[in-house]
Amino acid sequence: MHLALSIDKASTTPPFEQLRMQLLAAVQDGRLPAGTRLPTVRGLATELGLAVNTVAGSYRALEKDGVIETRGRAGSFVAETGDPTATQLQLAAHAFAERAGQLGVAPDAAIKAVRAALAHS
Structure with missing residues:
Protein backbone atom coordinates (compact mmCIF):
# COMPACT_ATOMS: atom_id res chain seq x y z
CA MET A 1 0.00 0.00 0.00
CA HIS A 2 1.33 3.39 -0.91
CA LEU A 3 -0.46 6.59 -0.02
CA ALA A 4 0.62 9.95 -1.27
CA LEU A 5 1.02 11.46 2.20
CA SER A 6 2.99 14.66 2.58
CA ILE A 7 3.66 17.19 5.29
CA ASP A 8 3.85 20.89 4.49
CA LYS A 9 6.49 22.19 6.91
CA ALA A 10 5.49 25.79 6.08
CA SER A 11 1.85 25.22 7.02
CA THR A 12 0.40 26.68 10.19
CA THR A 13 -1.37 23.33 10.72
CA PRO A 14 0.81 21.13 12.93
CA PRO A 15 2.30 18.02 11.24
CA PHE A 16 0.39 15.79 13.67
CA GLU A 17 -2.92 17.27 12.44
CA GLN A 18 -1.90 17.25 8.77
CA LEU A 19 -1.17 13.53 8.98
CA ARG A 20 -4.35 12.79 10.95
CA MET A 21 -6.51 14.65 8.40
CA GLN A 22 -4.85 12.96 5.41
CA LEU A 23 -5.31 9.48 6.88
CA LEU A 24 -8.92 10.24 7.82
CA ALA A 25 -9.62 11.49 4.28
CA ALA A 26 -8.08 8.32 2.81
CA VAL A 27 -10.36 6.18 5.00
CA GLN A 28 -13.44 8.24 4.14
CA ASP A 29 -12.89 8.19 0.38
CA GLY A 30 -12.03 4.49 0.28
CA ARG A 31 -8.33 4.69 -0.53
CA LEU A 32 -7.80 2.96 2.83
CA PRO A 33 -10.59 0.38 3.11
CA ALA A 34 -11.53 -1.33 6.36
CA GLY A 35 -8.96 -3.91 7.42
CA THR A 36 -6.04 -2.25 5.65
CA ARG A 37 -2.80 -2.48 7.61
CA LEU A 38 -1.19 0.92 8.12
CA PRO A 39 2.55 1.56 7.93
CA THR A 40 4.45 1.19 11.18
CA VAL A 41 4.84 4.33 13.22
CA ARG A 42 8.61 4.27 12.76
CA GLY A 43 8.39 3.54 9.06
CA LEU A 44 5.93 6.35 8.38
CA ALA A 45 7.91 8.77 10.55
CA THR A 46 11.04 8.00 8.53
CA GLU A 47 9.20 8.29 5.21
CA LEU A 48 7.69 11.68 6.11
CA GLY A 49 10.67 13.06 8.02
CA LEU A 50 8.68 13.33 11.25
CA ALA A 51 9.38 12.44 14.84
CA VAL A 52 8.09 9.01 15.87
CA ASN A 53 5.98 10.66 18.60
CA THR A 54 4.27 12.87 15.99
CA VAL A 55 3.10 9.87 13.96
CA ALA A 56 2.22 7.93 17.12
CA GLY A 57 0.08 10.87 18.28
CA SER A 58 -1.80 10.93 14.98
CA TYR A 59 -2.43 7.20 15.22
CA ARG A 60 -3.63 7.55 18.84
CA ALA A 61 -6.07 10.32 17.86
CA LEU A 62 -7.42 8.22 14.98
CA GLU A 63 -7.76 5.23 17.28
CA LYS A 64 -9.61 7.31 19.87
CA ASP A 65 -12.07 8.37 17.15
CA GLY A 66 -12.59 4.76 16.05
CA VAL A 67 -10.97 5.24 12.65
CA ILE A 68 -8.12 2.79 13.24
CA GLU A 69 -7.43 0.01 15.70
CA THR A 70 -4.14 -1.26 17.06
CA ARG A 71 -3.72 -5.01 17.36
CA GLY A 72 -0.62 -5.20 19.50
CA ARG A 73 2.46 -6.40 17.64
CA ALA A 74 0.37 -7.05 14.52
CA GLY A 75 0.18 -3.31 13.92
CA SER A 76 -2.48 -0.71 13.22
CA PHE A 77 -5.38 -1.29 10.86
CA VAL A 78 -8.32 0.67 9.48
CA ALA A 79 -11.23 -0.17 11.78
CA GLU A 80 -14.06 -2.39 10.57
CA THR A 81 -16.71 -0.23 12.24
CA GLY A 82 -18.03 1.66 9.23
CA ASP A 83 -17.86 5.39 8.63
Missing part, protein backbone atom coordinates in the same frame (compact mmCIF):
# COMPACT_ATOMS: atom_id res chain seq x y z
CA PRO A 84 -16.06 6.86 11.64
CA THR A 85 -17.19 10.38 10.81
CA ALA A 86 -20.86 9.43 10.91
CA THR A 87 -20.31 7.60 14.19
CA GLN A 88 -18.54 10.57 15.78
CA LEU A 89 -21.18 12.99 14.48
CA GLN A 90 -23.95 10.89 16.02
CA LEU A 91 -22.13 10.76 19.36
CA ALA A 92 -21.66 14.53 19.33
CA ALA A 93 -25.30 15.11 18.39
CA HIS A 94 -26.53 12.88 21.21
CA ALA A 95 -24.25 14.60 23.72
CA PHE A 96 -25.43 18.02 22.55
CA ALA A 97 -29.10 17.03 22.71
CA GLU A 98 -28.66 15.62 26.20
CA ARG A 99 -26.88 18.77 27.42
CA ALA A 100 -29.46 21.07 25.82
CA GLY A 101 -32.18 19.11 27.62
CA GLN A 102 -30.33 19.41 30.94
CA LEU A 103 -30.18 23.17 30.42
CA GLY A 104 -33.90 23.31 29.64
CA VAL A 105 -33.30 24.65 26.13
CA ALA A 106 -36.19 24.19 23.71
CA PRO A 107 -35.40 22.09 20.60
CA ASP A 108 -35.89 25.06 18.25
CA ALA A 109 -33.45 27.17 20.27
CA ALA A 110 -30.91 24.33 20.35
CA ILE A 111 -31.12 23.90 16.56
CA LYS A 112 -30.73 27.67 16.12
CA ALA A 113 -27.58 27.57 18.27
CA VAL A 114 -26.13 24.73 16.19
CA ARG A 115 -26.85 26.56 12.94
CA ALA A 116 -25.16 29.69 14.28
CA ALA A 117 -22.13 27.68 15.40
CA LEU A 118 -21.85 25.94 12.03
CA ALA A 119 -22.06 29.27 10.22
CA HIS A 120 -19.05 30.52 12.21
CA SER A 121 -16.87 27.41 11.93
Whole structure:
Protein backbone atom coordinates (compact mmCIF):
# COMPACT_ATOMS: atom_id res chain seq x y z
CA MET A 1 0.00 0.00 0.00
CA HIS A 2 1.33 3.39 -0.91
CA LEU A 3 -0.46 6.59 -0.02
CA ALA A 4 0.62 9.95 -1.27
CA LEU A 5 1.02 11.46 2.20
CA SER A 6 2.99 14.66 2.58
CA ILE A 7 3.66 17.19 5.29
CA ASP A 8 3.85 20.89 4.49
CA LYS A 9 6.49 22.19 6.91
CA ALA A 10 5.49 25.79 6.08
CA SER A 11 1.85 25.22 7.02
CA THR A 12 0.40 26.68 10.19
CA THR A 13 -1.37 23.33 10.72
CA PRO A 14 0.81 21.13 12.93
CA PRO A 15 2.30 18.02 11.24
CA PHE A 16 0.39 15.79 13.67
CA GLU A 17 -2.92 17.27 12.44
CA GLN A 18 -1.90 17.25 8.77
CA LEU A 19 -1.17 13.53 8.98
CA ARG A 20 -4.35 12.79 10.95
CA MET A 21 -6.51 14.65 8.40
CA GLN A 22 -4.85 12.96 5.41
CA LEU A 23 -5.31 9.48 6.88
CA LEU A 24 -8.92 10.24 7.82
CA ALA A 25 -9.62 11.49 4.28
CA ALA A 26 -8.08 8.32 2.81
CA VAL A 27 -10.36 6.18 5.00
CA GLN A 28 -13.44 8.24 4.14
CA ASP A 29 -12.89 8.19 0.38
CA GLY A 30 -12.03 4.49 0.28
CA ARG A 31 -8.33 4.69 -0.53
CA LEU A 32 -7.80 2.96 2.83
CA PRO A 33 -10.59 0.38 3.11
CA ALA A 34 -11.53 -1.33 6.36
CA GLY A 35 -8.96 -3.91 7.42
CA THR A 36 -6.04 -2.25 5.65
CA ARG A 37 -2.80 -2.48 7.61
CA LEU A 38 -1.19 0.92 8.12
CA PRO A 39 2.55 1.56 7.93
CA THR A 40 4.45 1.19 11.18
CA VAL A 41 4.84 4.33 13.22
CA ARG A 42 8.61 4.27 12.76
CA GLY A 43 8.39 3.54 9.06
CA LEU A 44 5.93 6.35 8.38
CA ALA A 45 7.91 8.77 10.55
CA THR A 46 11.04 8.00 8.53
CA GLU A 47 9.20 8.29 5.21
CA LEU A 48 7.69 11.68 6.11
CA GLY A 49 10.67 13.06 8.02
CA LEU A 50 8.68 13.33 11.25
CA ALA A 51 9.38 12.44 14.84
CA VAL A 52 8.09 9.01 15.87
CA ASN A 53 5.98 10.66 18.60
CA THR A 54 4.27 12.87 15.99
CA VAL A 55 3.10 9.87 13.96
CA ALA A 56 2.22 7.93 17.12
CA GLY A 57 0.08 10.87 18.28
CA SER A 58 -1.80 10.93 14.98
CA TYR A 59 -2.43 7.20 15.22
CA ARG A 60 -3.63 7.55 18.84
CA ALA A 61 -6.07 10.32 17.86
CA LEU A 62 -7.42 8.22 14.98
CA GLU A 63 -7.76 5.23 17.28
CA LYS A 64 -9.61 7.31 19.87
CA ASP A 65 -12.07 8.37 17.15
CA GLY A 66 -12.59 4.76 16.05
CA VAL A 67 -10.97 5.24 12.65
CA ILE A 68 -8.12 2.79 13.24
CA GLU A 69 -7.43 0.01 15.70
CA THR A 70 -4.14 -1.26 17.06
CA ARG A 71 -3.72 -5.01 17.36
CA GLY A 72 -0.62 -5.20 19.50
CA ARG A 73 2.46 -6.40 17.64
CA ALA A 74 0.37 -7.05 14.52
CA GLY A 75 0.18 -3.31 13.92
CA SER A 76 -2.48 -0.71 13.22
CA PHE A 77 -5.38 -1.29 10.86
CA VAL A 78 -8.32 0.67 9.48
CA ALA A 79 -11.23 -0.17 11.78
CA GLU A 80 -14.06 -2.39 10.57
CA THR A 81 -16.71 -0.23 12.24
CA GLY A 82 -18.03 1.66 9.23
CA ASP A 83 -17.86 5.39 8.63
CA PRO A 84 -16.06 6.86 11.64
CA THR A 85 -17.19 10.38 10.81
CA ALA A 86 -20.86 9.43 10.91
CA THR A 87 -20.31 7.60 14.19
CA GLN A 88 -18.54 10.57 15.78
CA LEU A 89 -21.18 12.99 14.48
CA GLN A 90 -23.95 10.89 16.02
CA LEU A 91 -22.13 10.76 19.36
CA ALA A 92 -21.66 14.53 19.33
CA ALA A 93 -25.30 15.11 18.39
CA HIS A 94 -26.53 12.88 21.21
CA ALA A 95 -24.25 14.60 23.72
CA PHE A 96 -25.43 18.02 22.55
CA ALA A 97 -29.10 17.03 22.71
CA GLU A 98 -28.66 15.62 26.20
CA ARG A 99 -26.88 18.77 27.42
CA ALA A 100 -29.46 21.07 25.82
CA GLY A 101 -32.18 19.11 27.62
CA GLN A 102 -30.33 19.41 30.94
CA LEU A 103 -30.18 23.17 30.42
CA GLY A 104 -33.90 23.31 29.64
CA VAL A 105 -33.30 24.65 26.13
CA ALA A 106 -36.19 24.19 23.71
CA PRO A 107 -35.40 22.09 20.60
CA ASP A 108 -35.89 25.06 18.25
CA ALA A 109 -33.45 27.17 20.27
CA ALA A 110 -30.91 24.33 20.35
CA ILE A 111 -31.12 23.90 16.56
CA LYS A 112 -30.73 27.67 16.12
CA ALA A 113 -27.58 27.57 18.27
CA VAL A 114 -26.13 24.73 16.19
CA ARG A 115 -26.85 26.56 12.94
CA ALA A 116 -25.16 29.69 14.28
CA ALA A 117 -22.13 27.68 15.40
CA LEU A 118 -21.85 25.94 12.03
CA ALA A 119 -22.06 29.27 10.22
CA HIS A 120 -19.05 30.52 12.21
CA SER A 121 -16.87 27.41 11.93
